[in-house]
Amino acid sequence: MGTALDAAALRNEIGGIAAIWYREWKVFLREKSRIVASIVNPILWLVVFGGGLGRNVTVPGTSYQAFIFPGILAQAALFSSVFFGVYIVWDRKIDFLKEVLVAPISRTSVFLGKVAGGATDSVVQSLILLVLGAILGAAGILPGLSITPASFGAALLILALAISGLVSVGLIVGAMMDSPEGFQLVSSFLLFPAFFLSGALFPIDRLPAWLTPFVLADPLTYSVDALRHAILGTAHFPLALDIGVLGVFLAAMVWLGSRAFDRMRI
Amino acid sequence: MPAIALDRLRREFGSLAAVEGLSLDIGEGEFFGLLGPNGAGKTTTLLMLTTLLRPTSGTALVGGFDIVTQPLHVRRSIGIVFQDPSSDDTLTGYENLKLHGMLYHMEPGLRERRISEVLELVDLTDRKDGIVKHYSGGMRRRLELARGLMHRPRVLFLDEPTLGLDPQSREHIWDYVERLVEAEGITVVLTTHYMEEADRLCDRIAIVDHGRIVALDTPAELKTVLGGDVITVRAAAPGLDAVRALGIAERIERQDGAVAITVRDARTALQPVLHAIGPVESVEVRPATLEDVFMHYTGREMRDVSAEGGWAQRSMRLRSGTR
Structure with a gap:
């Protein structure tokens, strides 16, 4: 804002980002029940939904349960990331955000600190799901799923990229929302459509053609696809395209998010 | 140079002028009271002076910095105790202060020293590792006061800092503030509903109504x-x-x-x-x-x-x- 960004100022901004990350990390550690809850749902999807429906559904190349594993990873990341962001409405309600907004750091750093904090939460959750996936795959409970150290690492990197963009989306929505009552709308009009259109549960070429534009506009489509590359070795789009789209998506959301935070009223 | 200088500071919400062009100088080391009924423009003025709200026109200098063009400099030189609790109640008292120190770019050594200092000042040393959720209202205010003072601001804004507290806690808080003002020579801007507090503490008082200053003087002069x-x-x-x-x-x-x-x-x-x-x-x-x-x-x-x-x-x- 106005002043040139010299080395000291830059150091201050990075310190501010670290401060906000520190807060989010402490809160995350203190809410262990939330971590547990966020793991239970994906497990139900994988074992019960995947197991039940998988008997009658065939997908190319692998079992149905292995096929939806990347999709469920992406879904868990989607919900936890976006909800983390939307949660700043709550920060505003308890007035905590005032303390941060009146601190001598730019709104862009406040935003980036929040993204880092939310991304850390979701990546930890993804990490747990990947470990569980590896165990369940090896135990034969998720037949056809075998996670190698290489695919594990690649999946985690892809998730970190996708999650950062998704947390940003949540923060933008949260910055524009006035009250927590809008939570339900977010999940109905943002999260569930993004989840169902992404091809998390079925190959996207099985959808009617008129839905294709929506599928292509859904960033989660590319997250799921990139994760299939990493974990199953086969997917719909080239990996480079997936990564490119996710990168552009993240950049756009960070830009929009900084603007939204700059304009945010308390 | 005055610690705070308002220059035709004005803020409109739609067609309503909440603050109608305030001009006012507050001196270095002055304890200044801002009194007025709700909707008088006190909070709006405070939000503008703390850079949380942009003026529609006019500006103000706080600690020599312009609130519109140099908000980061202004924020570095002010401390605020908000009317509503603004500490994070999932963190401990210590963690809230550490977070504050990080936000204000303190080196870890200095930060730890200041944390011990301010905890001592507000008598929270033995409760510093308790989660803020379990603090009483008075303890929470004291924590926020400690936080507002931790980075040694030149100007301290207190927005109804004792509202809803029992008389004993109010008394404590004012003792701390008075001690500090004496020791550090900081400038304090206070809004309060408690007239006797304003009377006792303030060097000068501005009574604000409908976005204008209707009276401005020492409490003694105002009463005469x-x-x-x-x-x-x-x-x-x-x-x-x-x-x-x-x-x-x-x-x-x-x-x-x-x-x-x-x-x-x-x-x-x-x-x-x-x-x-x-x-x-x-x-x-x-x-x-x-x-x-x-x-x-x-x-x-x-x-x-x-x-x-x-x-x-x-x-x-x-x-x-x-x-």
Whole structure:
């Protein structure tokens, strides 16, 4: 804002980002029940939904349960990331955000600190799901799923990229929302459509053609696809395209998010 | 150079001007009170001075920095205790202070020293590792006061810092603040509903109403405007013309069903006033307070207009009940 960004100022901004990350990390550690809850749902999807429906559904190349594993990873990341962001409405309600907004750091750093904090939460959750996936795959409970150290690492990197963009989306929505009552709308009009259109549960070429534009506009489509590359070795789009789209998506959301935070009223 | 200089500071919300071009200088080391009914523009002014709200026009210098063009510099030189709790209640007291130190770019060594210092100051050292959720209201305020002081601001903004606290906690908080102002020479801007607090603490007071300053002076000077004592009379048909004819009433004001007559000295004035006014239902005599000054300028009583939230309303009701 106005002043040139010299080395000291830059150091201050990075310190501010670290401060906000520190807060989010402490809160995350203190809410262990939330971590547990966020793991239970994906497990139900994988074992019960995947197991039940998988008997009658065939997908190319692998079992149905292995096929939806990347999709469920992406879904868990989607919900936890976006909800983390939307949660700043709550920060505003308890007035905590005032303390941060009146601190001598730019709104862009406040935003980036929040993204880092939310991304850390979701990546930890993804990490747990990947470990569980590896165990369940090896135990034969998720037949056809075998996670190698290489695919594990690649999946985690892809998730970190996708999650950062998704947390940003949540923060933008949260910055524009006035009250927590809008939570339900977010999940109905943002999260569930993004989840169902992404091809998390079925190959996207099985959808009617008129839905294709929506599928292509859904960033989660590319997250799921990139994760299939990493974990199953086969997917719909080239990996480079997936990564490119996710990168552009993240950049756009960070830009929009900084603007939204700059304009945010308390 | 004044610590704070407002220059035609103005803020509109839609067609309504919440703050109508305030110009005002607050000196270095001054304890300044901002009083006014709710909706008078106090909070809006405070939000602008702390860079949380942009003025529609005009500007202000805080610590020599422009609130519009140098917000980061302004934020570095101010501390704030907000009206509503703004500490994170999932963190411990210590963690809240550490977070604050990080946000204000303190080196870890300095940060730890300051944390111990301010915890000591507000008597929270032995509770620093407790989660803030389990703090009492008074403890939480003290924590936030400690936080507001931790980075040694040149200017401290206190927005109703004792609202809803019991008298003992209020007393504590003011002790800390006074000690600090003396030791550090910082400038304090205070808004409060408690008139006796403003009277005791402030070097100067601005009474704000409808976005304008209606009076600005030391508490003592403000009170001399009203003379010495206030005789409040309830009567079915008070003979006010007769009272006026006596020539000893400095001011006669109607206050919801009663009449307040300000005189220089009630000891000599009471007998003739009562004689002139005729039969009365009740009489009350007391020295003029800042509350009377406030009422004189705004036409409202502080406690009647303070009903913003249930909390404020409740505490004010309690207070008026104990008088």
